[in-house]
Amino acid sequence: MGTIKIHEWDKGEYKVTTDSKKIDKKAVHSYLTRSTWAEGITIETVSDSIDNSLNFGLFHYEEQIGFARIITDHATFAYLCDVYVLEEYQGRKLSSFLMSCIHEHPNFNKVRRIMLFTLTAPWLYEKYGYEPVNRQNYVWSISREDMYL
Secondary structure (H helix, E strand, O other): OOOOOOOEEEEOOEEEEOOHHHOOHHHHHHHHOOOOOOOOOOHHHHHHHHHOOEEEEEEEOOEEEEEEEEEEOOOOEEEEEEEEEOHHHOOOOHHHHHHHHHHHOOOHHHOOEEEEOOOOOHHHHHHOOOOOOOOOOOOOOOOOOOOOO
């Protein structure tokens, strides 16, 4: 795989960047370890996941206030995960800004199938075309809910 070009988007005092060097892994870990989907995750696991993903860091000036990452082959499949905006910045349409940046990324637009697993904010994802998968025997998984505990 070739080098992935860095993309950045600005919205006033907020910025989204795909520059993985700017991602504050400790800040991401701090949020994820208290999230509903990754409680107890180790900093090493977070670091490995960031190192192997297409990352979108949301910043207020120099402070990281949100994040999302895509696990992808950059050709056919993408899995969107770890999407968040810190609580004190919610209500400012920053999750929509973050999602718009993700959907504008050229690699994201190449893939045929994009998956997302979530129990929160369906209203946000519906705006971007995500639909629940409720077809019998269609989506299969191995889920290890207590992996980080």
